[in-house]
Amino acid sequence: MNVTTILLIFLLGAVLTYVSGNKLASKIALGFSIMAALASFYLLQLYLANQNISFNGVWLQSPKVFLSLQADGISLAMVLLTTCLMPVIVLSSFGNIYNNAKSFYSLVLFMAFAMTGTFLATDGLVYYVFWELALIPIYFIALIWGNGSIESRKKAILKFFIYTLAGSLFMLIAFAYLYTKTGSFLWNDLVKLNLTSTEQTWIFLAFFLAYAIKIPIIPFHTWQAKVYQKAPTVGTMLLSGIMLKMGLYSVIRWQLPLAPLAAKTYMPYVLALSIAGVIYGSIVALKQKDLKKLLAYSSLAHVGLIAAGCYTLTQDGLSGAIAQMIAHGFVIVGLFFAAEVIYRRYDSYKIKDLGGIRSQTPKFSSLFLLLVLASVALPGTYNFVGEFTVLFSLYQINIWYAVFGGTTIILGAYYMLKMFQNVMLGETNTKAFADVNWTETFVFVVIIAFLLLYGLYPKPITDLVTPSVKEILTIINR
Amino acid sequence: MDTLIAIAGLGIVVLLAEVINLRKFIVPITVAGLLAILAYSWNNFNGTESFYNNMIIVNKFSLAFSSLFIVLSIFLIAMGGDFYKEHPTKFSDYISIKLFMLSGAVAMVSFGNMAMFFLGIEVLSISLYILAGSDRLNVLSNESGMKYFLLGSFASGIILFGICLVYGATGYFDVPSIYGLSQGAGLPVWFPIGVTMIIIGMLFKIAAFPFHFWAPDVYEGAPSLVTATMSTLAKVVAVATLYKLASNLMVELDYKTQILIVVISILTMTVGNFMALKQHNVKRMLAFSGISHAGFMLMALLSIKTVAANLFYYTAAYALAGIAAFAVIIYVSRSGRDENISSFNGLGKKNPLMAAVLTASLLSMAGIPVFAGFFAKFMLFSQTIAAGYLVVVIFGVVNSIVSIGYYFKLILAMYTKEDNTTENNKVSLIYSIVAVLAIVLNIIIGVHPNLLTSLL
Numbered sequence: 001m002n003v004t005t006i007l008l009i010f011l012l013g014a015v016l017t018y019v020s021g022n023k024l025a026s027k028i029a030l031g032f033s034i035m036a037a038l039a040s041f042y043l044l045q046l047y048l049a050n051q052n053i054s055f056n057g058v059w060l061q062s063p064k065v066f067l068s069l070q071a072d073g074i075s076l077a078m079v080l081l082t083t084c085l086m087p088v089i090v091l092s093s094f095g096n097i098y099n100n101a102k103s104f105y106s107l108v109l110f111m112a113f114a115m116t117g118t119f120l121a122t123d124g125l126v127y128y129v130f131w132e133l134a135l136i137p138i139y140f141i142a143l144i145w146g147n148g149s150i151e152s153r154k155k156a157i158l159k160f161f162i163y164t165l166a167g168s169l170f171m172l173i174a175f176a177y178l179y180t181k182t183g184s185f186l187w188n189d190l191v192k193l194n195l196t197s198t199e200q201t202w203i204f205l206a207f208f209l210a211y212a213i214k215i216p217i218i219p220f221h222t223w224q225a226k227v228y229q230k231a232p233t234v235g236t237m238l239l240s241g242i243m244l245k246m247g248l249y250s251v252i253r254w255q256l257p258l259a260p261l262a263a264k265t266y267m268p269y270v271l272a273l274s275i276a277g278v279i280y281g282s283i284v285a286l287k288q289k290d291l292k293k294l295l296a297y298s299s300l301a302h303v304g305l306i307a308a309g310c311y312t313l314t315q316d317g318l319s320g321a322i323a324q325m326i327a328h329g330f331v332i333v334g335l336f337f338a339a340e341v342i343y344r345r346y347d348s349y350k351i352k353d354l355g356g357i358r359s360q361t362p363k364f365s366s367l368f369l370l371l372v373l374a375s376v377a378l379p380g381t382y383n384f385v386g387e388f389t390v391l392f393s394l395y396q397i398n399i400w401y402a403v404f405g406g407t408t409i410i411l412g413a414y415y416m417l418k419m420f421q422n423v424m425l426g427e428t429n430t431k432a433f434a435d436v437n438w439t440e441t442f443v444f445v446v447i448i449a450f451l452l453l454y455g456l457y458p459k460p461i462t463d464l465v466t467p468s469v470k471e472i473l474t475i476i477n478r
Numbered sequence: 479m480d481t482l483i484a485i486a487g488l489g490i491v492v493l494l495a496e497v498i499n500l501r502k503f504i505v506p507i508t509v510a511g512l513l514a515i516l517a518y519s520w521n522n523f524n525g526t527e528s529f530y531n532n533m534i535i536v537n538k539f540s541l542a543f544s545s546l547f548i549v550l551s552i553f554l555i556a557m558g559g560d561f562y563k564e565h566p567t568k569f570s571d572y573i574s575i576k577l578f579m580l581s582g583a584v585a586m587v588s589f590g591n592m593a594m595f596f597l598g599i600e601v602l603s604i605s606l607y608i609l610a611g612s613d614r615l616n617v618l619s620n621e622s623g624m625k626y627f628l629l630g631s632f633a634s635g636i637i638l639f640g641i642c643l644v645y646g647a648t649g650y651f652d653v654p655s656i657y658g659l660s661q662g663a664g665l666p667v668w669f670p671i672g673v674t675m676i677i678i679g680m681l682f683k684i685a686a687f688p689f690h691f692w693a694p695d696v697y698e699g700a701p702s703l704v705t706a707t708m709s710t711l712a713k714v715v716a717v718a719t720l721y722k723l724a725s726n727l728m729v730e731l732d733y734k735t736q737i738l739i740v741v742i743s744i745l746t747m748t749v750g751n752f753m754a755l756k757q758h759n760v761k762r763m764l765a766f767s768g769i770s771h772a773g774f775m776l777m778a779l780l781s782i783k784t785v786a787a788n789l790f791y792y793t794a795a796y797a798l799a800g801i802a803a804f805a806v807i808i809y810v811s812r813s814g815r816d817e818n819i820s821s822f823n824g825l826g827k828k829n830p831l832m833a834a835v836l837t838a839s840l841l842s843m844a845g846i847p848v849f850a851g852f853f854a855k856f857m858l859f860s861q862t863i864a865a866g867y868l869v870v871v872i873f874g875v876v877n878s879i880v881s882i883g884y885y886f887k888l889i890l891a892m893y894t895k896e897d898n899t900t901e902n903n904k905v906s907l908i909y910s911i912v913a914v915l916a917i918v919l920n921i922i923i924g925v926h927p928n929l930l931t932s933l934l
Contacts, residue, residue, distance in 0.1 A: 061928050062787075063860065125856075129847040136846065143893060144826075150894045158890070162882050165846075169875040176860035176871070 002055045003043060003069050003120050006083060009036045010113035018106035026094060029105035033086035033112065040076075040083040047076055048464075059126065064184055069120040073468035077322060077461065078119040078249050081329050084450075085241050086112050092337045092443045093234045095344055098145055104234075111137040111238055118246050124175045124185035127254070128168070131246065135164055138238060142231035147349075156226035163223045167213035174206035178258070191257045191475050197265070204262035207255040208270070214247030215303050217270075218277040228296035229349070233340040236292065240299050241333040245325045248303065251310045252318060252472060260476040263313060270311045271397070275404050277304030282411035286418070291339045291349040294419055295332065298375065298412065302328050305408050309390035312397050313476055318469045320389025323461060327374075327383040327451060334371045334447040338364075341440055342423070345433050351422050356429035364436045365424050367444040372420050374451045376413040381455040479529040479536060481519040481544055482584050488512070489577035496570035504573055505559035509552055516548045532590040532652050539786060540588035542933045543718045546794050547583045549919075550711045551576060553801045553912050554703065557808065560906035561703045572612065576707070579605035583715040587722060592641045592651040599637065599683070599719070603630050606712055610700040622699025629682070629692045637679030643672030644727070653726050660728055673727050680723060683716035684772045685765075687746040694753075697765035702811055705761050706804035709768045710797040717775045721789055725782050739779050740870050747773030747877045754884045760807055760817045763884055764800070767843060770881065771796050774874060777858055781865035787934040788857040791923070794930055795842065795850030798920040802839040805913035806832045812905045819888060824897025833892045835913040840885040842920055845878050850924035857927070 013032025020028045046053050054070040071079065090108065098104045114137070117130030139161050146153045175185060177199075182189050195203065213220045228236045256263050263270075281301030288294035306328065309321030341364065342357070343349055358365040374381040377388070387409070395402035436444070454461060488511045495504050519541060526537040555576055562572050582601030589595040607630060611623020645651055647669035648659045659665065682689040697705045724731070731739070750770030757763040775796075778789040807817060809832055815821035826833040842849030845856075855878065859871045923930050 060926075062931060063857065129852075132847040132852075136841070140893070143890075154890050154894050158882075158886055161886070162879060165882060166879045169878060172856065173859065173863070173868075173871055173875060176856065176863050177868075179860055180864045 001039075001043065001046065002053045003071050003079070004055045005039050006036050006043070006079065006116055007069075007113055007120070009039055010109050010116060014106045014109040014113060017109055018102050020102065022101045025102040025105040026090065029109055030087060030090045032109060033083070033090050036112070036116075037083040037087055040080055043071070044076060044080065044464075047071060059123075063125070063179060065125045066123045066186060067126060068123045068186060069117070069126075070122045071120060072471070073465045074249070074252060074322060074472070075119045075468075077326065077465050078245060079116055081245065081326050082112060082116050082119065082242050085237075085329060085333055088333060088443055088446055089234055089237045089241070091439060092237065092333075092340065094439050095437070096232075096234075096340075098232075100144075104141065104145055107137040107141050108234060108238065111141070112242075115242050115246060119249060122187040124178065124187070124190065124254075126185075127250075128172055128175060131168060131171075131250075132165075134243060134246065135161065138231075138235060138243065141235040141238070142227060145232040146230045146235070147232065148230055153230035156223070156230050160223040160227045163213050163220070167210040167220075170206040171210035174203045178203070187253070187257075193258075195259070195261075197261050200259040200262040201265070204255065204259035204266065207250075207259070211247040211251050211255060212273075214250075215244055215307055216247075216277075216300065217273050217304065217307055218280055218300075219273075221277065221281075221300055224300060225293050225296040228299070229290060229292045233336055233343070236296075236336050237333045240296070240336065241329045244299075244303055245329060248306055248310060248321065248325055251307065252321070256310070256313065257472055257475045260313075260478070263311065263476070267311055267313065267397075271308050271394075271401055274304045274308035274311065275394075275401060277301065278308070278405055278408045279411070280304075282408060282415060285415045286411070289351055291342070291351055291354070291419070291423065292336070293349075294351070294415070295335050295339060298335075298416065299328070299332055301408055301412065302332075302375075305387065305390055305405055308401065308405055309393055312393045313473070314393045314396055315466075315469060315473060316389050316396065317393030318473065319462065319465055320386055320391075320393055322386075322465050322469070323382065323458065324386025324390055326461065327381070327386045327454075330447050330450055331371060331375045331381075331383055334444060335375060337440075337443055337447075338368045338371060341436060346431060351419070354423045354429070355426040356424075357433050358424045359428045360433040361435045363441070364433075364444075367436075367441070367448065368424060369420060370448050371444070372416045374448070374455075376416050377409060379455075380452065382451045382453075382458060384455060385458045479527075479534050479588075480522065481515055481536075482534065482581055482588070484515045484518070485512075485548075485577055485581040485584060488515070489574040489581065492570050492574040492577060501566065501569055504570055505555060508555050508573055508577065512548050512552050512555070516545055519544065528590055532654065533594045534585070534588050535590035535653075536588055538934055539722065540584075542790055542930075543587040543714075543793075544584045546790070546797065547580055547587075547711060547715060550714070550797055550801060551580045553805075553916055554707050554711065556908055557703055557706075557805060557912050560812075560908050561701075561808065568612075572609070575605045575608055579609075579707075579711075583711065586715055586719045589722075590653050592644065592653065592656075595653075595719070595723070596634075596638060596641060600634060602712065602715060603634060603683075606630075606704075606708060609704040609707065610696060612704065613701045616699075618699035619701060620699075622696045625692055625699075626696045633679045633682035633689070636675050636682075640672045640675030640677075640679065643668045643675065645672075647672060657726050676723060676727070677720065680716060680720040681742070684713060684720060684775070685769050686742055686772050686776060687749045687769070690746070690749070690769045690772075693769060694757075694762045694765045697768075698759055698762045702761065702804065702808045702817070705765075706801065706808070709764060710800040710804070713768055713772065714793040714797045717772065717789070717793055721778060721782070721786070724779055725786075731779065731782060736780060736867075739776060740867060743773050743776040743780075743870055744873045745773070746770065746776060747874065751877050751880045751884075755880070757884070758818050758820075760819055760822070760888065763819075763888075764803065764807075767881065767884070768800075770877060771843070773877075774855065774858060777862050777867075777870055777874065780867050780870065781861045785858075785861055787931040788854075788861055790934055791850070791927060791930045792854035792858055794923060795854040795920060798916050798923075799839040799842040799849070799851060802835050802913045802916040802920065803843075805909045805916065806836040806839075809905055809909040809913070812909070819891050820895075822888060822891045823895035824892070826893040828897065831910060832913060835917045836892065837889050838917050839920070840889060842917075842924070844881055844885045848921060848924050850920045850927070853924060853927045857931075
């Protein structure tokens with residue numbers, strides 16, 4: 001058994017979901033995502049037992065392209081993030097009724113397929129193909145099943161598509177250029193290249209454009225808030241929970257090892273941009289009147305910090321960033337789900353329409369509060385582990401980075417708690433708020449349990465990731 | 479050689495079929511005949527051969543491109559069966575003209591003599607002039623035919639003049655001999671002038687900037703199936719011929735010529751794209767998109783020695799996507815609508831299959847992975863980078879991004895706009911079959927590019 005199993009499960013799932021018809025689609029999709037999750041845990045066991053779970057095949061003779069899918073600690077962590085979140089995301093949509101559900105769930109699974117492929121591919125071109133492939137399903141998910149009037153969302157979503165495609169095409173040029181140098185797209189060959197610093201600068205910038213748009217780092221973030229707001233919640237979860245991790249993962253996997261000199265030269269600028277994103281995102285989040293948009297900006301602030309962690313090029317920075325990617329993936333999915341739960345009952349994301357919910361449903365209220373606290377990195381949650389490690393790594397580079405990056409904790413607590421206060425507390429709302437049903441509770445409990453479990457005992461993930469991080473760091477410092 | 483004769487023969491058979499009242503069987507016979515010819519030419523291919531004192535040279539290049547042309551013709555003729563059913567008396571004429579055009583196309587990629595090249599281009603062009611004006615009661619079609627004829631024959635004249643100058647300089651019509659002479663120094667100045675004129679004529683045929691002005695009007699006015707022919711088959715033929723001429727007339731493109739190609743290529747793709755952004759008529763939009771694709775294909779001339787396989791792949795990817803797109807467009811126009819973007823409103827709901835095919839073909843043209851258009855662009859880009867022209871590639875990438883703007887306009891219309899009209903004529907199934915087959919072929923070569931690139 002090797003990593004292709006997960007990909008095949010998702011792909012087969014996408015096809016069967018489409019065939020199964022609208023009524024069964026959601027259940028089939030859930031079944032296949034659970035199967036993928038189980039398969040990935042089994043593969044994890046094999047990997048930990050030092051068995052070979054990679055896959056190598058030839059795709060094209062000329063240009064030489066290998067269907068090379070390899071798992072190391074980092075990519076496996078990301079694959080697990082995807083496969084664990086997928087059942088949660090699919091389950092979270094059970095309360096919604098979608099037109100043409102078979103296409104919807106089929107696209108969702110297809111997207112999971114493409115994202116898993118992105119995390120596993122070690123051949124540049126295969127990686128690029130998966131990377132682009134993930135864009136098509138989310139485009140249609142957001143366009144066809146999104147919120148609000150279609151006129152208002154199509155512009156936002158087209159902008160997102162053009163932005164991301166534009167960025168990644170420059171990455172494609174970079175790959176093409178590297179190919180003319182080595183005659184191979186394989187990661188192993190590419191990292192051995194001795195590029196001059198000018199070449200590295202251009203490669204670094206080309207990759208940076210692609211990733212900065214996807215992550216997003218300011219000033220490339222302008223697509224984000226609108227798309228998060230307009231996409232259906234499942235789409236927003238896929239985007240914020242997994243897809244933007246593709247960008248962060250790619251920084252660690254491709255950008256830094258391929259252009260280490262440039263990464264070191266431009267570190268101050270990139271760190272400054274990332275941290276500016278933290279502060280900017282937090283401040284803009286304070287002013288938001290729309291719950292989903294607020295969460296979008298909070299996400300901007302958090303990923304800014306994760307990106308900063310990646311670009312510190314230190315052991316702590318990278319492993320902290322990976323921890324925070326996983327933690328943020330779970331918490332943001334949970335938060336968007338909370339927004340969706342409210343939307344199902346009040347049909348609004350506007351904060352001024354909400355308030356006074358707590359007294360009607362203490363259960364939901366406490367679950368939501370736990371998520372809010374996790375999101376502001378309360379000690380004991382996995383987010384704390386990630387955020388603290390990243391801030392520590394920033395401190396190692398320069399204390400001022402840590403000081404400004406640390407504002408995320410203060411500002412984050414401020415806007416998240418203020419949001420919680422406005423949305424949940426206050427005088428009892430005149431509209432009735434039905435208590436959360438068991439699927440909704442289950443989704444929350446899974447997410448919170450995960451965050452608390454690894455918050456108290458992060459060792460398994462750290463052990464999984466650390467050797468691979470060390471390996472990448474030796475390549476960067478070669 | 480046999481291929482050429484067989485295709486012309488098939489054309490005559492089609493004309494005769496009309497006489498002996500076999501009109502119903504014309505399309506099946508033609509399709510079967512073309513498939514047989516395709517199989518025959520692959521089975522009987524054994525290395526490079528020349529016929530009639532080098533008039534025709536059959537080699538891998540000509541074989542591969544001829545096969546592509548035959549496949550495209552099969553699609554086009556299959557759609558012709560339904561498309562021309564309102565004109566039963568002219569039916570056989572239309573189909574046989576298409577076959578004669580195909581014979582011209584095959585001659586254009588397998589010539590070994592400038593005379594044969596000119597014959598080929600004239601057979602192809604005259605067939606197209608007739609077809610463009612074939613909807614004779616429609617003013618637009620008349621305009622289209624007339625414009626195409628006037629400008630096209632002018633371009634043919636320039637090509638002929640160029641051929642004469644080359645003959646004057648070298649004393650040969652024979653291409654290998656000209657190639658041999660062009661290696662040595664001391665050719666008179668009218669040799670390069672002649673070559674330039676030939677190339678200008680060909681740039682007109684592929685609608686490259688600044689010789690592109692005919693394309694939108696001609697495409698818009700011509701009957702949709704003819705537009706499909708012009709924008710897929712005719713364009714691909716012209717590009718292949720241009721490549722063959724450039725690689726056979728000159729040993730090496732000198733620096734100035736290369737810079738010129740860089741400029742023309744960049745301008746062609748940029749002008750085509752930006753004009754396409756403004757269009758409301760789908761045929762005009764695809765005309766401009768075709769212009770910009772011509773710009774991409776011109777990039778191939780920058781690495782002329784090694785690029786044949788990639789160019790072949792690009793043309794195949796582009797033409798298959800084009801056939802699929804036009805099959806859907808004809809489908810929509812046959813159900814009683816015009817060819818404006820608004821006619822595609824709500825197609826995603828009304829006919830999800832056709833909407834999906836059109837989406838896929840547009841994504842292929844835009845160069846999104848798994849569709850053949852992605853590898854086509856990618857291979858051309860990496861080839862051009864290897865030749866040292868990063869600038870063109872960067873322009874190419876920027877243009878790919880711009881092109882998303884208009885390709886997605888159509889996709890958005892299909893999936894986001896509501897359709898208020900209720901008319902729904904029954905449309906023949908053949909368009910769906912052609913559309914699906916073409917897009918499936920496109921995806922197959924997209925997933926497995928070596929199927930095509932290993933042919934050359």
